């Protein structure tokens with residue numbers, strides 16, 4: 001509503017003009033105090049260096065998951081944290097200590113340290129076992145024939161297997177031909193009967209000898225590296241093998257085979273004194289002190305993987321050729 005008094009109207013207009021001028025001055029002063037809004041690029045740079053928690057960037061998040069020492073998400077929000085240089089963070093994963101089990105071994109295959117690692121035995125224990133094995137070697141050498149050697153083995157208490165065995169398992173066969181099969185250790189049936197290879201795996205070995213080689217078990221000689229059964233058919237330890245080796249070595253001397261057929265990787269490595277895969281050891285003839293060594297698969301392995309029987313048969317034929325037995329067709333069941 002307008003006033004009809006000209007003086008009142010002039011006074012009202014003067015007041016309005018003054019208010020507008022004061023508002024313009026106030027707004028101008030406020031805009032000078034407010035900082036300029038950052039450009040988008042500047043905002044992005046601030047988020048990766050100092051404007052936002054670094055834990056939100058992919059690299060830092062990955063580090064946080066890989067390295068427990070990295071602060072949790074949102075922890076690096078103080079100015080002193082967020083302006084910290086980044087290169088050290090990207091190097092953190094390689095600084096994380098490895099678990100003890102993942103530390104690389106300095107042992108090389110076949111070295112004593114490798115054997116110790118494989119067996120879980122200390123070097124002192126193995127050194128003591130080697131000293132004891134020296135005494136057993138003397139006892140074995142004193143045996144003039146296989147019967148005497150078998151008696152000495154039956155009395156052996158050199159390792160803890162003597163406490164769990166039912167009896168020692170020395171050998172089977174008469175070695176009418178100079179060929180010797182060497183397995184790893186007796187199993188349950190062998191422990192009960194006192195003869196090597198008499199369980200299911202033993203039946204397969206009998207088939208290889210009779211149906212494949214057209215021989216009898218008496219024609220060959222069958223023994224194991226270990227003479228006592230490891231509980232629950234576990235693998236023999238390095239210590240047990242070292243202690244029992246002198247008995248087998250003397251057995252080989254007395255049988256004097258022209259051809260030795262180790263059955264399985266452990267027996268092959270033990271006879272050949274090497275550490276290698278079965279695939280690299282089988283399929284060829286090795287020379288060992290004037291004898292021929294023809295490793296092949298263990299019958300127990302063939303029972304688990306019958307597809308390997310054809311390769312086993314090739315190995316047996318190699319051994320037969322060394323014995324001058326000639327080739328025979330592969331039997332259907334072996």
Ligand code: SF4
Pocket residue numbers: 153156157158159160161162168226227228240243244247
């Ligand atoms: S496994 Fe060999 S060394 Fe051990 S007690 Fe039997 S015969 Fe002796």
